[in-house]
Structures are given as C-alpha cells and as structure tokens.
Amino acid sequence: MALPLRDRAGNVLLDVRRVAESELPAVAAALVVAGHAGAVLMMLDARRGQWELPGGMREPGETARETAARELAEETGLRGVVLTFAAVAEFDLVDPARRELLAVYRAELATAPRLALSEEGLGFRWWSPREPAGPDMSPLDAEIAARVWT
Template sequence: MRPADQPPPHRNAQPPTAQASLGAGVVVTDEAGRVLLGLHPGGTWELPGGKVDPGESIERAAARELAEETTLLADVADVEVIGILLDSPASTEVTRLTAVAVVRAFSGTPAVAEPDKILRWEWTALDRLPRELYTPSAQALRTWRPELPIEEAPFHRYQVVRTR
C-alpha cells in the first residue's frame, strides 16, 4: 500500500504503437429496402464508409462518411453499430477493424461527392447484389443480413449486443 503523502505512480498516457485501423461500413437502405452501393473506379461495388478519426465515435464517423461520400445526411442518433469485423488484408502487422453501422433515417438524394473514389451510387435490391462486391462491404452486408447469398471470407465477426 502506498503512503498517503506519496504521489501515485506515473502511468504512460501514450497509446501503444498502432496495430489496427478502424473504419465504418455504412448500410443505408431506401424506402423500398434497397441498399446503397457505390461503384469504385477499380470495378468493385462498396458501401459508403471510411476511417474513424481519433476521438470520434463510430456512429459519428458513419454519419460523417455518409455525408462526405454521398451527400446524404443522417443524425448520429439514427446510426446503430451492429457488428465488428476483423481481418488482415494486406499486412500481418495491421488488423483492419470494420464497424458495421446501419443508418435508420436520412435525408437527401445520393450524389457522387468524391469522384476519385466512387463513380456512381445506386440503390440495389438485395436479390440483385453485384458479384463484384468489395470484400469488407460484402462481409458488412452479411453481418447485417446473414441470409444474403454472399460468400464467407476470412473475417472474424462479432455481433454487437445491446444491453439496455
């Protein structure tokens, strides 16, 4: 036990060397139940999404990325994180964590806001999903709707359980 007149031991407040990258894959559907997918210049289709900035919640990052990429506006309160995916796609030293976020309500019409990243946005029926899905987007869709005919990939999948 430490005497009362001694200060507490110093703790390093700096984080360890980064070994992971955190991003959000955003599932947003229209009133017909179609999911929004964007065509990447490389030919794959993907969900809106991107990295979570330091100090930012996943929900805020999802709403921000949705607006930055599609011009759709969503309130942070209308974003729900439903799962986390882990994989190591290009490096054995960095783990990619993808939070699967579902947007329950939004306003606006999708438009290409970053033409270097997405050529066009399309509302896509779940029974017409393209074969050329970006793997993290495919696995995010599978987390959202496990019954979708999407091939399993080497991801670790964690469902988020709400305990309210």
Template structure:
C-alpha cells in the same frame, strides 16, 4: 447535462474501440449499410484509379483519431453521399487485412431512407440501390456486413 442514452452510446463506442485494440486491430473504420423503403442497399463504386478501383462497397472509411465509430460512420456517410441526420443502429464489426497487411476493423451501422433519396457522390464514380439477394461482387468484409442485414 448529457442524456442517459448519449452516455450509453459513448460507453458503447469506447468498448468497441477498446476491444478492437485488445484484438490487435491497427486501423478502425466506420461504414453504413443504407437501406431504402424497398429493402435495397446503397452501394458506391470506387474510382478506377483508387485502391480496389471499380469495386462496389457500402459508404464508409477510416475513423479520425479519437473519433467514436458511430460518429465516424455518420461523417463518412455524409462526406461520400450527402446523406445526413440519419439515425444509425449498430449492426456488426468485420475484420479484414488492408493494404500493406494492416489489420483493420470496420464498424457497420444501418440507416433507412425513403425510396428516391438523393445521393450526391464526392469520392466514388457511381452508386446503385441493390437488392440484398442480387448483390454485385463485394469484398469479403462488406459481404459479411451485408449478410447480417435482415431479409424480407
């Protein structure tokens, strides 16, 4: 039998997706703002030849059809950084207009890892741990997400 917390998370995910669809959102994404013990956030840099190549962002990407936002965020984090098994806490959802004018919403979660946690990149060409008060240039929706993180 499911734990009550699991049923609650499923309901939370369903409501997030339902509201996004009601708002006319066409693309759903998940992302994770990973913090280390020192309060720095993990950023990954897009490959030069990619859409928005060279830009720093939090790990994340498109949800699979019928995938819950939290599960998609965890999957994308594992695929892009090798970080797995982290408890994710919901942070914020940020809307933006993507390629070809598609209305998108990224559901963002947070996780914490010890300083020096190994990061294995598969889709990006670099990563860095950035202090929240000294972030590089980010897209507006990633800035909006990171602005929601508590400052020390």
C-alpha cells in the same frame, strides 16, 4: 456465405459479430449499410473500381458513430440519418498487412434519397442482399451488407 471470405486483392473478412455498441473495441474505420425498400446503397469507389458500402477511416478524436456519419455525408451527401449500431467486422488486410476492426452501422431510409457524388465515388446503385454479388462488387462489403440487412 461462410467466413473467412477473401476478395481479389487478398483481403479477408474473418468475422462479423454482433456486440453491444458500449462493448465496441477500438476500431480503425466504420461502414454504413443504408437501405431502402429491401435494397442496400452501394457506391462505386473511384480508387478501387468496385461497388462498396459507404464508409472510411476514423479520424483522431472521433467515435465510430461520428466516423460513420461523417463518411456517409462525405460520400453520399446524406446528413442527419439515424444510425443504428449493427456489428463489428474483423479483417485481415494485405496492403499494408494488418488486422483491422470496423464498426458497422445500419440506416433505414424511409424514402429513396437524393444522393451527391464526391471525388471518392463514381456512382450509386441499390443492391438487394438476396441477389448474388456481381464480379464488380466487393464480396466483403456484400457479405457484411447481407448479414446486417437481412
């Protein structure tokens, strides 16, 4: 899809660009596009009630890579996964109003993993980025996944 792309809450995905990880600007959060057999792992976010990529806010002192690894482990139970830096995503968010950059990492999983739910997630599903995103999926996360995975 063409950017910018808006979700139902009014958040806007402005750009997804590839940069070297060494040139990554300060980011507020990190997302992980974890894939297996042509499909990407999405989790059902308990708070927003939509399918999203695993990820979350950076904690003080963490690098973007450490944030991605921690969030993936907390939200899915996956630990020790090899993460490859993929892109930086730029958002215009509404609540509260702010411009935010997120680091996006990619993880290629050799086998379908055993996943563990946390209080943040209600379930998991595998979604092919070649398929349209459903109405219950974050269109912003789906666009990021499609740009990083395919």
